[in-house]
Amino acid sequence: MTKILFADKLDSCVERWRSAGMTVIGPVQRTNSSMYDAVKSASELDLNLVLADRSIKELFFPQSEPMLRYNITKSEINTSEFLPPSGPRIIFGARACDASGLAIDDPLFGWDYKDEYWFQRRNESVIVTIACTKADEFCMCTSLKLAPDSTKGSDILLRPLENNKGWQVEELTDRGREAFKKVADLLQEGSDPAAATVSVPEKFDADACAEWLKNPENFNSHFWKEISLRCIGCGSCTYLCPTCHCFDIQDEGGSFEGIRRKNWDSCSFALFTMHTSGHNPRSTQSARWRQRIMHKFNYFPGKFSANSCSGCGRCTRECPVDMGITETLQEISKLSQ
Amino acid sequence: MTENNSNAAQNIYKPAIMKIVNRHDEAPGVRTLRLEFQDPLDHELFKATYRTGMFGLYGVYGEGESTFCVASPETRNEYIECTFRESGRVTSALARADIGDLVTFRGPYGNRFPLEEFYGKNLLFIAGGIALPPTRSVIWSCLDQREKFGKVTIVYGARTVADLVYKHELEEWMQRDDVELVLAVDPGGESPDWKHRVGFVPTVLEEAAPSAENCVAILCGPPIMIKFTLISLKKLGFEESNVYTTLENRMKCGLGKCGRCNVGSIYVCKEGPVFTAAEVSRMPAADL
Numbered sequence: 178m179t180k181i182l183f184a185d186k187l188d189s190c191v192e193r194w195r196s197a198g199m200t201v202i203g204p205v206q207r208t209n210s211s212m213y214d215a216v217k218s219a220s221e222l223d224l225n226l227v228l229a230d231r232s233i234k235e236l237f238f239p240q241s242e243p244m245l246r247y248n249i250t251k252s253e254i255n256t257s258e259f260l261p262p263s264g265p266r267i268i269f270g271a272r273a274c275d276a277s278g279l280a281i282d283d284p285l286f287g288w289d290y291k292d293e294y295w296f297q298r299r300n301e302s303v304i305v306t307i308a309c310t311k312a313d314e315f316c317m318c319t320s321l322k323l324a325p326d327s328t329k330g331s332d333i334l335l336r337p338l339e340n341n342k343g344w345q346v347e348e349l350t351d352r353g354r355e356a357f358k359k360v361a362d363l364l365q366e367g368s369d370p371a372a373a374t375v376s377v378p379e380k381f382d383a384d385a386c387a388e389w390l391k392n393p394e395n396f397n398s399h400f401w402k403e404i405s406l407r408c409i410g411c412g413s414c415t416y417l418c419p420t421c422h423c424f425d426i427q428d429e430g431g432s433f434e435g436i437r438r439k440n441w442d443s444c445s446f447a448l449f450t451m452h453t454s455g456h457n458p459r460s461t462q463s464a465r466w467r468q469r470i471m472h473k474f475n476y477f478p479g480k481f482s483a484n485s486c487s488g489c490g491r492c493t494r495e496c497p498v499d500m501g502i503t504e505t506l507q508e509i510s511k512l513s514q
Numbered sequence: 515m516t517e518n519n520s521n522a523a524q525n526i527y528k529p530a531i532m533k534i535v536n537r538h539d540e541a542p543g544v545r546t547l548r549l550e551f552q553d554p555l556d557h558e559l560f561k562a563t564y565r566t567g568m569f570g571l572y573g574v575y576g577e578g579e580s581t582f583c584v585a586s587p588e589t590r591n592e593y594i595e596c597t598f599r600e601s602g603r604v605t606s607a608l609a610r611a612d613i614g615d616l617v618t619f620r621g622p623y624g625n626r627f628p629l630e631e632f633y634g635k636n637l638l639f640i641a642g643g644i645a646l647p648p649t650r651s652v653i654w655s656c657l658d659q660r661e662k663f664g665k666v667t668i669v670y671g672a673r674t675v676a677d678l679v680y681k682h683e684l685e686e687w688m689q690r691d692d693v694e695l696v697l698a699v700d701p702g703g704e705s706p707d708w709k710h711r712v713g714f715v716p717t718v719l720e721e722a723a724p725s726a727e728n729c730v731a732i733l734c735g736p737p738i739m740i741k742f743t744l745i746s747l748k749k750l751g752f753e754e755s756n757v758y759t760t761l762e763n764r765m766k767c768g769l770g771k772c773g774r775c776n777v778g779s780i781y782v783c784k785e786g787p788v789f790t791a792a793e794v795s796r797m798p799a800a801d802l
Contacts, residue, residue, distance in 0.1 A: 245528060247575040249575060249576075253616070254531050256528065258528060260525075285770075285771060288770055289769070289784070290526045290771075291524075292769075292771060293524070393798065396801075422773060423772055423774065424771070424773070425772070426527065426579065426766045428576050430576060432575075433576070435575065437527075439527065442774075444774070450764050451764060452762075452763070456737070458763065458801055458802055459801065464800065471778075472776070475779065476778070480779075
């Protein structure tokens with residue numbers, strides 16, 4: 178017997194969490210794209226999506242985040258801080274790749290200096306992941322040693338029932354248990370079998386790629402130029418990526434008052450590394466693509482013992498010129514044979 | 515979004531407020547500002563953490579923040595001095611600021627020159643143009659505890675006589691009998707009354723020929739100068755592990771998060787900005 182949340186009880190759960198003061202967030206279809214967003218009832222959720230177009234990242238690291246408001250008089254600078262919205266949130270229907278992405282970035286936002294904008298949201302969010310029973314041709318979690326039912330970064334894992342009537346509930350963390358205590362009477366004990374998770378074929382050999390990337394000789398390989406020739410440097414892949422964390426800090430306003438913001442930035446952009454002198458360490462698109470791959474699969478694992486990729490496949494799925502990490506790592510896998 | 519005046523959780527992106535207490539024009543477009551902390555707590559934190567070599571993000575609200583070194587030595591931590599060339603949005607705003615105006619500082623960040631390891635050794639400082647400020651921080655940190663070090667030699671070159679920065683301090687070093695100062699300007703950059711060397715830094719260095727014996731070299735300058743000076747140092751017998759330099763890359767956070775200052779796997783903001791030439795030569799040159 179396992180705990181089961183039947184789909185017809187989900188709306189009551191949403192109501193219960195909301196009346197307990199939690200913001201309920203989940204995958205929804207919006208005009209231009211699907212994304213994780215706040216909902217008032219379960220009927221708004223679109224749990225049939227393979228994966229929302231936009232990653233879960235923006236709930237923790239928004240595209241543009243006000244940090245400080247400044248107000249300057251002749252003799253004083255007054256600043257007030259923006260802190261992330263406080264209050265508990267439950268994200269219902271995350272995918273394992275998105276949840277893993279958050280856990281991957283935790284050490285980055287925490288090493289030495291702790292980014293409270295990230296951690297306050299992390300500490301107040303319960304992540305309920307639904308194991309995938311379908312995937313598309315771009316999904317590649319298994320190539321990154323993750324799986325459609327990985328628990329990394331999740332507080333609760335739900336396994337869809339074979340009969341499609343609900344989910345088996347696996348409580349993974351205290352935070353998850355706490356949230357599900359609030360709906361304990363809406364859960365049932367049952368023996369309904371869970372549906373098999375989708376089988377996602379491995380697309381590349383991550384270990385072999387890591388070895389190839391570590392070899393200093395390959396830094397200057399012609400490969401980088403060839404593989405990135407059609408990159409237009411639009412940055413979509415970095416914005417959609419659940420683990421890409423690069424940002425810019427910009428002031429919006431005038432000399433007397435305004436707001437300092439942290440905005441998403443992208444290693445695909447030429448200005449990203451441009452010095453004031455005009456010198457640019459990564460002045461070509463191929464150098465920038467190399468940086469992206471090296472960062473994700475060589476530098477980041479060297480520092481934080483995990484690839485900065487959870488295999489969601491959005492970079493490839495949405496790339497306007499049909500490039501992406503998959504193709505590059507497949508080619509590297511071939512080169513390293 | 516909630517807006518809050520209290521400091522409940524420490525906001526790592528919030529800079530300290532600094533008052534400009536002095537400013538000095540060093541060379542055309544190059545200015546030094548002396549800044550004092552307005553909040554004693556910020557000052558205490560700075561005094562507890564600042565060591566020569568570290569950098570900061572200097573800012574003007576409405577314009578943004580720019581990364582450069584702390585040009586004042588760790589032995590004089592009652593204030594911060596920064597020297598910059600007016601070249602972008604932030605440096606232009608800093609250049610417009612007057613004595614008494616308030617600006618911001620975030621830091622000190624990064625690693626430092628390991629001064630204890632230099633105790634008892636001869637020091638050779640080599641700087642080019644606007645790169646004297648980071649070197650000057652180390653020079654004064656050493657001169658302020660002169661007895662701990664051996665012979666001190668400074669080789670400094672700029673394009674023209676006008677481009678030499680800290681002219682008053684160069685004068686002071688020139689007068690001291692415990693410092694050997696070699697000054698140079700690039701060919702064509704000399705004025706009629708120029709009494710010092712004419713030539714590029716690597717050439718002038720080779721002519722001065724300081725001994726590599728028990729000596730540490732501290733080298734800061736534009737990439738092209740570094741490249742050729744390293745060759746000269748090698749000729750003079752310096753091991754790469756005894757040559758220190760600083761790297762400067764574009765930064766936004768200074769905290770290892772914004773993702774742009776890395777050279778290969780090395781984050782300049784956290785693992786640098788101070789590196790030995792041996793460390794730099796292990797980095798992928800194409801990423802520098």
